[in-house]
Amino acid sequence: DVKVTQSSRYLVKRTGEKVFLECVQDMDHENMFWYRQDPGLGLRLIYFSYDVKMKEKGDIPEGYSVSREKKERFSLILESASTNQTSMYLCASSPDSHQPQHFGDGTRLSIL
């Protein structure tokens, strides 16, 4: 079974802090994705990556950056956290564009 692991289920940070959310997959998947989920808005794509050191902006990249130094790891970075970034963050991976994405359990991030 595919395993996508997010480093924290719950995280509380303060406004202005630099926040790292880590995601690791164990199936050698090429593609990795970061989404945020807010009530009434569904899931919105922040960034995605097709390969190591490659990244593409999604629909809502402002205020975020990503890093993919190794194939199995995709990190989401909040450069200076703000209260409107309080949300559920979901990481996903897929072997290619024709296969379903597999999701981690999510990180519920609160910015105070």
Place this chain on the structure above:
Amino acid sequence: AQKITQTQPGMFVQEKEAVTLDCTYDTSDPSYGLFWYKQPSSGEMIFLIYQGSYDQQNATEGRYSLNFQKARKSANLVISASQLGDSAMYFCAMRGANFGNEKLTFGTGTRLTIIP
């Protein structure tokens, strides 16, 4: 641009009844894929079923089937013989098939509650 519309924010269904969750989509891509995911209260997204735009038959996976009507641009999820464990959020999603358009676009979801 791709768009997914789920018009049912919430549904209540009696246990053992069949359920249809609506999904309509809009895209200019000639080739695309449609997915349904389930999200229980615990938060994880669980892949349920996939339909390719050129598939001749409607997809089925156990109690799940996808009623794909290409001309109407609809991809409704049908759950037969509903169970209490089916209570969850359900998301419809679409993905383009061309390079650079592989991202998933999600609908806003339907919260399904199964009543004993």
